[in-house]
Amino acid sequence: MKTIHIGGVPEHFNLAWYLALKQGYFKKAGLNVRWEDYPSGTGAMTKALRKEEIDIAVILTEGIIKDIVEGNPSKIIQTFVQTPLIWGIHVANNSSFNTIDDIKGKKAAISRYGSGSHLMAYINAKNNNWNIETDLQFEVIKNLEGAVEGLTQGKADYFMWEKFMTKPLVDEGIFRRIGNCPTPWPCFVIAVRNESLELYKEEIIKIIKIINNITLNFKEIPNIDRLIAERYSQKIEDVQEWLSLTEWSQEVVNEDTIDTIQNQLLALNIISKKLEYSKLVTLI
Structure with missing residues (x-):
């Protein structure tokens, strides 16, 4: 069975992945999933995608767009967190x-x-x-x-x-x-290496369905504020404020959003050109 490697920051935004692994949701669906922490963030994850160390990254929107423009052979498949960071x-x-x-x-x-x-x-x-x-x-x-x-x-x-x-x-x-x-746009997206998407599309679709089922009702999980506070050494009132400001997504990032981000990055000379929507985003 292919092991699907997923990378993300070890932060409260990604608790849903931890819960899915801990509660065995991936295993029950016949999936072998490994989570890799990237404390230093986006740059380390784009490098890991390029080096084929991970198949999927839960990553900052602007960071992965920049790296795909610069040749990273990956695509965005979904918005993960809709609200700004x-x-x-x-x-x-x-x-x-x-x-x-x-x-x-x-x-x-x-x-x-x-x-x-x-x-x-x-x-x-x-x-x-x-x-x-x-x-x-x-x-x-x-x-x-x-x-x-x-x-x-x-x-x-x-x-x-x-x-x-x-x-x-x-x-x-x-x-x-x-x-x-x-951030003037949704902060986190899910990106997948093109080769992984080609070879393991069915597995990746199952993984996304599982994580979306958790994020859909994430705030209703009993004592979720206390769990986050304990796991990430946060004050309960800070966690409650964060939860009130954060919305997850189960949708594909739209063309207008991608265009807005690329225009901003281009204006700041962070990227040297724009790519068509289909070169950055794919539907699964």
Whole structure:
């Protein structure tokens, strides 16, 4: 039996995958599924897709679009989280930066080039009318732990990461959040390597049906807020706020959304060309 390898960030957005595995839903459907955590995020997952280490990625929308434009042999098959990702803009607690204006021209910590933290620094710059050429600098820090080290040691000045995952670091007095920057589009999609889709289409359809059945009623799962709080070291009130702001999807991302994202990435020189919808998205 073919093992289907799925990659994603080890964050509360992906709890449905953990529950499906823990409760044996894939196994009962005759599927052999392995989940791979990618704490450093999008750039690591696009690399894993290219190297054939994973078949499926639950990945930031803008990140996988950029990488497919650059030749990643994969397609988006579905939106996973419909609502925007709220990126917190963080500085070291003892830094002198207090506003977004204070970090203009300063060094952004990013997990890697092509990552969400890298791309969203451009979106934040655009939102604040900065000069993309002169007002952005980067320091690669790999992951959240690297960001803590980078900001506290002064290697970088600010760091953008999902607001609720970084909230414990704010509560501990390690980071201060000086602003938010929501993605202007649905934040997570499911992408599949073209070869995997060709060879294991029936298995992938079954996997998607199982996960969609969980996300459809995710908020109604008994004590889901407590489960998330315990698993991801969050305060219950933060989890409840996050749940109120988050909506999953079981639909294919539409052409207008793909066009809007590509236009934005093109305007920021993050991509050098646009692809047709059918080159980025496929129906299964």
